[in-house]
Amino acid sequence: MTSRPVRSILFVPGDSERKIARSAESGTDAVIFDMEDSVHPDRKAAARDITAAALATPLPARRFVRVNSLESGYFEADIAILAAAPPEVVMLPKCGSLDDIRVASDAMAAAGLPAETVRLLPVATETARAVRNLMRSDWSHPRLYGLTWGAEDISADIGAFANRVEGRYEGVFALARDLCLLAAREAGVLAFDTAFTDVRDLDGCRAEATAAYRAGFDGKLAIHPAQVSAINEAFTPSEAQVDWARRVIAALDASGEGVALLDGRMIDMPHQRNAERILRAVEPSGN
Known part of the structure; x- marks a missing residue:
């Protein structure tokens, strides 16, 4: 695996050839071709075809893929298209436990994706079940690359109307963030902070990335190319x-x-x- 550090991971819709092409100019350390939330159900098949082609094309950034969740009905088909040109990392959304990691890893192995070269990056806080399992079990696994977290899905899962107050996470969301970091460190893997959702507020993105680096995170997700430079700057030591x-x-x-x-x-x-x-x-x- 390449030795370059991963500070920024930029999401790109897996069904958009135009946005995939633009991502090459962003300066991101890793591009994650997204076949989950940013792709409409009617476009899932197209996203697999376009993502497979993108994986086979050289890029300046490292190549990750977010597949659909285990229970979505799309997971097996998503995994099947990765063998021809494997990504370095597969992001597993709505991962609720170590058992989910094991199931995903076994499916990847059956699809011809070795654990030594294709790693897993679970999103570990998108349900109440996941957050509670982070509290009470060790998520270590040989295929694990790192852990990341998300605030939007868990908001819906627990019935919260907001996950921030005056620009800061509070309550369950601050707890989920901290547990993600602690679980990653217990497992001996990387920890990535969630995306900053206001793409117009680059100062806010920079401040949140700086706080994440100070807290111990290794990098941060990005949802727009404009966020990449602020994240890279925050995670580069002076x-x-x-x-x-x-x-x-x-x-x-x-x-x-x-x-x-x-x-x-x-x-x-x-x-x-x-x-x-x-x-x-x-x-x-x-x-």
């Missing part, structure tokens, strides 16, 4: 952060004791882990 990270690693390596002094302050293993996270964002890694 020169000062990179310099600090390199000095932390060097100081701890030189001490040989797990603790060291840096600029008069004691540093130890938690500082090293944060330093390593910063460096993973700017230096080659396996993700």
Whole structure:
């Protein structure tokens, strides 16, 4: 798998050749061809054909696909078209448990998509069942690439009329976001923040992406090309952060004791882990 980090993941309707072509100019780290919510039921077959063709075409960005959910009636047909030109990652919407991950992984294996090269990115908070399962079980799985979350579907599932107050998630939605991050870290995989839905408010998108990076997320979903640069900027460490990270690693390596002094302050293993996270964002890694 390519070593470039994934800060931004741009959704593109899988049935729109024009928007797929435009996505190549966005600067996104990954394009996700969407065969689920952005595609009308009458266009599902067309989306499979267009997505299959797009997967076989070189792109500057990494190629992901969002299939339809396990219970949708479209999942098996979606998976079947991926074998000819497999994506790096399959996003599984409305994933409610580790059992759903296992079912999807088995279906992918049966369709000729090896776990080593085609990974899973579940959307892990779109139902009350999913959020409760994030609280009480470990979602680790060999095919898991990362976890992400969504606020719109769970709003409908629990009967909420809004998921934000004064621009901030609250209640169940803040809990779902935090649980997604914690579950990803428990599983040892990446965590991606949900999309910022107001495509006109780029300052708001930038602020939310910056907060997500500060909280520990590895990247963020985008629903419009205009959001990509703000997200990439937010998830790119500053020169000062990179310099600090390199000095932390060097100081701890030189001490040989797990603790060291840096600029008069004691540093130890938690500082090293944060330093390593910063460096993973700017230096080659396996993700």
